[in-house]
Amino acid sequence: MSRIIAKAAIRGAHRMVERAEDALAKAIEAKGKDAEVAYPNTAYYLPIMYLFLGQKVEKLGDLEESLQEARKLLRKVPNDELWLPYLGDTLDCGVATLIAEEAIEALKFVTGPTPVEGIWLSFTDDGILRTQGIKLVDGRMPGFAAVVGCTATNEQAVQLVRGMQERSILVFMAGHTNGRAVAEQLAEADIEMNWDTFLVPYGKEITAAVHALNFAARSAMTFGGIVPKGLKEAREILLYNRNRVYAFVLAIGGDDDVPEDQVITDEKYATAAGAINFGFPVISDVNIPEILPTGICTYEHVVANVTMEEIVTRAVEVRGLTIKIEKIPIPVPFGAGFEGERVRKEDMYVQFGGKYSDGFEVLRMKSMDEVADTRIEVIGPEIDEMTEGEAYPLGVVVEVAGRNFQEDFESVVERRIHEYISCANGIFHMGQRAITWVRISREAHKKGFKVKDFGEILLAKIHNDFSAIIDRVQVKLYTDAEKIKGSLEESRVIYRQRDDRIGGMTDEDVEDYYSCTLCQSYAPDHVCIVTPQRLGLCGAYTWLDCKASHQINEHGPNEPVSKGKCVDPVLGQWEHINEYISVKSNGNLTKFSAYSMLVDPMTSCGCFECIVGIMPEANGVIIVDRDHQGMTPIGMKFSTLAGQIGGGIQTPGFVGIGKVYITSPKFISAEGGIERVVWMPKVLKEEITERLKARLEDIGKPELLDKIATEEDAEDPEKLVEFLQKAEHPALAMAAMI
Ligand code: SF4
Ligand code: ZN
Secondary structure, eight states, X not given: OOHHHHHHHHHHXXXXXXXXXXXXXXHHHHHOTTSBXXXXXXXXXXXXXXXXXXXXXXXXXXXXXXXXXXXXXXXXXXXXXXXXXXXXXXXXXXXXXXXXXXXXXXXHHHHSSOSOBTTBOOSXXXXXXXXXXXXXXXXXXXXXXXXXXXXXXXXXXXXXXXXXXXXXXXXXXXXXXXXXXXXXXXXXXXXXOSGGGTEEEEESSGGGGHHHXXXXXXXXXXXXXXXXXXXXXXXXXXXXXXXXXOEEEEEEEOOTTSOHHHHSOHHHHHHHHHHHHTTOOEEESSOOOOBOSOSSSSSOSEEOOOOTTTHHHHHHHHHTOOOOOOOOSSSSOBSGGGXXXXXXXXXXXXXXXXXXXXXXXXXXXXXXXXXXXXXXXXXXXXGGGSOTTOEEOEEEEEEEEOTTOOGGGHHHHHTTHHHHHHTBTTEEEEOOTTOOEEXXXXXXXXXXXOTHHHHHHHHHHHHHHOTTTOOEEEEEEEOOTTHHHHHHHHHHHHHHHHHHHXXXXXXXXXXXXXXXXXXXXXXXXXXXXXXXTXXXXXXXXXXXXXXXXXXXXXXXXXXXXXXXXXXXXXXXXXXXXXXXXXXXXXXXXXXXXXXXXXXXXXXXXXXXSEEEEEEGGGTEEEEEETTOOXXXXXXXXXXXXXXXXXXXXXXXXXXXXXXXXXXXXXXXXXXTGGGGEEEOOHHHHHHTHHHHHHHHXXXXXXXXXXXXXXXXTOSSHHHHHHHHHHHTOGGGGSOOOO
């Protein structure tokens, strides 16, 4: 361990703790010890204090205690006589630094000025943590990088983050080098920075780097289900991060004119020591002393002197990220980091579908001799024959053939078209089936992107992801307003037939359900049992998806589980399912009800689209989806509820579900089903309104639609009950729920 680094880190830690103490003293003077201190929308208090101290900081007074603990962790700066050749002291100082930084950042929300300013996003709330967390779970995101400092030129900054976006690595940015920050360079280069593009600027000061670490800490608490109480749990959380969260720090030094002591400051060394506690190594382009032996990190702790061209590749190796870089023969970069990117009207070259023209996409099974593998046909004008700013029709017809392919899989593969096309840089895609909307940006056009390239993307991705069931793929792209009509009509018929076939399938029709254990990488005891009438709680896996996934990879996360003898038809329990759960939950669970939220409900990992919660006063349940930020009538926001029911435990009275399950005839049928629903957010109600109407028609109660309250009717229990009484909601007259 380098003495120079140890000295610098320890010096930096002392300074950071002093800064925090000053900031706190000022805040207390202005607001008093009882003033509240909190980050917005989190159930984890100040996560770093919660993690390392098990402390639930709520008031300024509590922070005094946190900083006293931080001070205890500070060690003397080693001189040449006093020298311990191990990392312990430096690492303790790293923890002290993180506690101090968390205090400084949180105090900004109390005393101002607000850290959410301009390009800077500051703290990540629990809602975003969960939506992004699922990308870590399903492998869309192999890990994250915390970039500190700035590059010599703006072009280098763009190249650096493009390199990470192409590998789907999430990028956090904090700190600056001599007054200049990489996020500012990106802003100057007009790069879109937000959670959708995987580029997250936290703050200009190095203290904002703590947000990357409190994100990591909460990931472990949310998805690993670890509740911090003291040192033992803190260790577990750090180990969890070391083993499962593939993250690293890039400390970038800027250009040659930066004074030496400004390149990597003591405070940066101290923060890096904090990150090393999480097992996140530091990679730098600067000639700083290296720490190579492995110990806390899986690999080297500090790797220096790496060129900017090499730095991403080197970081990936050091941290051991598994990355599939996709080389698709198109003229624009491709990767999950571009998936959420929008193309604004001003930046658009041409568009297709939406409300402007016909647009649809369909995937069909054909016989082997009907499909000429890798053939792409553009039927109608290519982009060179189009006029800038105009809308054109676009019909995407993908025809596949494979010995193991079944008609049922058509929709499973078709649904991926959206994701595939969105991953091209400069291409925007929305919707599916006959409601697609696509834009090609001017920049993509300038690089040479053509309509035919949609075909290239689909060929490459489908061959890559579905090689076990698909042998041949060909793509037809209709851009001719007349010629598109016939195939559009044909597709509408196919969509309808499919819905009838799949929509009509019941749990009783099948012998096997499917399991999904994908989220066990985060919630080790969690298993989803997916039935035709109850999809996985993340909303992404239906019974058919699981079936297809099993065909594609029989050792994958989805396997068929035969139901066996029915134990209880009302609760929805079967002998073999229960046996399976006992094994897969590592003996922590013994029973699972498919249709009850009160008796042995299914567990929740953390990815649920919605949470159903009991509301005894109303003798019913409320449903809240993750996009709803406001309060619910049971006195808890989505984020608070999520924190309490996640992690793979059974919490009777509460259950995480996928949106589609709400309108299933099996929706909490043991408790009386859809008639129990008394409240849901307005946006959610609107989103599912068609299916909800159909379901209520089916049970002969179409009037129930207006009796389900939203936040516009009530946000607190008294008001809600009043509303329900007035509306004569059926739940009030049903058998008591508890
Ligand atoms: Fe995770 Fe369940 Fe979705 Fe599978 S179905 S990805 S286990 S939430
Ligand atoms: Zn999950």
